[in-house]
Amino acid sequence: MVFLLACPIGRTAAVQMVRQRTCGPFISVLFLERRRWVNLLQITKLVGKPMRIANCWRSVLLLALCRAVPTWAAQSLPDAGSLQHGAPMAPPARLPVPGKPLPAEAIIDGPAEAGPTVTVRRFVLDARISLDAAVVQAAVAPYLNRPVRYDELLAATRAVALAYRQAGWVVSAVLPEQDISDGEVRITVANAVFGGVAMRGGEPFGLRLQKIESYISAQQTPLQPLRTDALERALLLIDDLPGVSATGVLRAGQYAGETDLLVQLEPSSRQTGDISLDNTGARSTGYQRALANWNKPGLLTWGDQFSTNLIHTFTSYQSDGSDYQRVGYSLPVGYDGWRLALGGSVFSYRLVSSEFAGLGFYGDSDAWDVELTYPLVRRQNKNLYLMARAERKHFNNEGAGTTVSRYRLEEQTWGLRGNMFDDLGAGASTTGSLLVGSGYLDLRDSPTLSTDATTTATNGTFTRLRYSASREQGLGRGFSLFTAVNGQTADKNLDSSEKFYLGGSNGVRAYPSSEGSGYQGFVLNLEARWKPTADWQLAALYDYGYVTVNHDNSYSGASTLNEYALKGYGLSAAWRGARNQTLALTWARRIGDNANATTAGNDQDGTYYRERFWLSASMAF
Incomplete structure (x- = not known):
């Protein structure tokens, strides 16, 4: 068996070992003069005449296995x-x-209707929650400073509602009766209020309703304006629990203006x-x-x-x-x-x-x-x-x-x-x-x-x-x-x-x-x-x-x-x-x-x- 090692010992010491034959009967040494390194030790094990491993050879072997071994010279020793x-x-x-997001309300634009027009100079929002002005401006920009019909005013109202929903809020936007002869249009935005949690399905692995409510309330406070991104996070955190599959759907709450979350639990x-x-x-x-x-x-x-x-x-x-x-x-x-x-x-x-x-x-x-x-x-x-x-x-x-x-x-x-x-x-x-x-x-x-x-x-x-x-x-x-x-x-x-x-x-x-x-x-x-x-x-x-x-x-x-x-x-x-x-x-x-x-x-x-x-x-x- 031939075993190739690299060993950081000096030339003089190596020569002395070979001459004294204390490191085994057959050792051939290849020197690199500039580095004073013994790069290869070819150790041949003879049948009937075992090598004397003790004393010096054990020390040489230990040195050969150290982290200083130059990897280009010989095969690395795994550890x-x-x-x-x-x-x-x-x-x-x-x-x-x-995964699948919470179901969102579809927004469908009807056909254009003929009728009187009005030039809108600006839209004013009557809302409990304010969006960034730039976001609102981008939503209503197509309807500004040009003659628009009533159906286009409704489209602008839906665009405002969509902007809120994309920001994570559940809202309804309406166009109230008003005098718009001065070119200013007011849109009323009503935020949905989170009513609470209902659960459908079994109770997999002890995950009972009170724990579901704890996950939901950690993201969405009851009786506060409802945010879909908060409910989405809560549902995903529940779904991440091992052994649980959770989905949710929004539904009308017990009281007017409230929206509840119905959680469907299935054991995985x-x-x-x-x-x-x-x-x-x-x-x-x-x-x-x-x-x-x-x-x-x-x-x-x-x-x-x-x-x-x-x-x-x-x-x-x-x-x-x-x-x-x-x-x-x-x-x-x-x-x-x-x-x-x-x-x-x-x-x-x-x-x-x-x-x-x-x-x-x-x-x-x-x-x-x-x-x-x-x-x-x-x-x-x-x-x-x-x-x-x-x-x-x-x-x-x-x-x-x-x-x-x-x-x-x-x-x-x-x-x-x-x-x-x-x-x-x-x-x-x-x-x-x-x-x-x-x-x-x-x-x-x-x-x-x-x-x-x-x-x-x-x-x-x-x-x-x-x-x-x-x-x-x-x-x-x-x-x-x-x-x-x-x-x-x-x-x-x-x-x-x-x-x-x-x-x-x-x-x-x-x-x-x-x-x-x-x-x-x-x-x-x-x-x-x-x-x-x-x-x-x-x-x-x-x-x-x-x-x-x-x-x-x-x-x-x-x-x-x-x-x-x-x-x-x-x-x-x-x-x-x-x-x-x-x-x-x-x-x-x-x-x-x-x-x-x-x-x-x-x-x-x-x-x-x-x-x-x-x-x-x-x-x-």
Whole structure:
């Protein structure tokens, strides 16, 4: 077995080790005189004459695994941080999809009628609620300073009512009897008053009428002028509760001038989940992944949800690889959309690829997180959420009978995420997020502390900024263009768990998972999509990624390659069945070569495939 490592030891020390044969009987050393680095250690394990691993060799191995390894020289060693790149510690909640607005009164213009005319100099509104003067002026401008008939005055009245409704108010506008010989027209605007809430349907998961009223009254005070946008927000917040489907309709209230909201509640699924298989894992722990997700609403109280996520990776010849388990619990806080989520996860791995299988590399990590979210904007066609999250993670990596690294990481994250829908072209959807995190990496209990201090200096506080944006623009006849960008930057070199990665099924798809890591980078994905039927989607794709490895690359032994790009193109096909089954296939081919290839010309996972296929299959229940 041949194991390629990069090790920051001096030439004299290395020569002495070879001469004394204390690091094993067969070690060949390749020196770079300018860097005084031993770049490759070829360790050959002979049958019947085991290598003497103790003493000096264990120290050499430990040094070889430190964060100062120049990635261009040899294959990178995966660890608990980089291997979880495909299994995020705290999966983000799904953003809402567009829904149906509250029914609005239709405004129908009748045919023009002949009759006397009057020239209107200005319109005066008699209203309890005032609109912006510019909005009113725009509504009545077509009827000013020209002769208008009575039916056109009625049209101007309806235009005023429409302006109020577009501003979120429920009103009726009338044209009272008056003398308009002086060219001034008065329009009376009567605001509807919110009377109260009525509920139809069952009481799913304990969501009783008083709780419905609490959500509504948090947005719309009874016996006050009625705002449709306030009621819309309240209904959407109720509908967002797990296990609940809510719709509403306005109807005449019990008293004159009042309008009530009738809420129709329907219980949605008592539980949801999915199982899936794909080949998007890391080669070192197994390409194949088996995933399962399960969500149970109403476990303890109204509006709460328990969730669990499981991921197991394996190979065709080895069932061991990695295991990820996460449990989460969330519940509403108050009646204005606040939601608190608690979560915990554990991860364990063993390197099973041919380079590492016989060397006993394994590790684990655990994480705890708490997250608070609030909908700053909750509408049918646009949403914006504020979020704050605190995480604590512990990592442990072992190899060759010794601790390679052991450390903890704490991070607090604040940010915004949202989406919107518009009617441009054949319709479009846009999503985005902006997250700022501040954290602390503690290497005090790790053997890598001293090496880190003289090289990458990841120990201590850090700040990073993460961002993402995407847009799918409809073109008509089933065609659309999809554009997405995501990336991050930071104020210092980062640990493997916090780095940005270019490769993988969600990045530059022509490269393996976790290829191209650095403290800063971005990935651009472009797709031309076509839906020939409701079940199928075909796409041609292009990916481009750029990464900067180190923020500070001035330490001794740092790689001269600190920035590079990866790119590729390909095709994809996806199918969704009537029972929520999905199948997806992506073919991707790299453009150019990997600037960060190993000395053998391979990617950092030890393979070289000019073309890659990504497969996935899932079933929801």
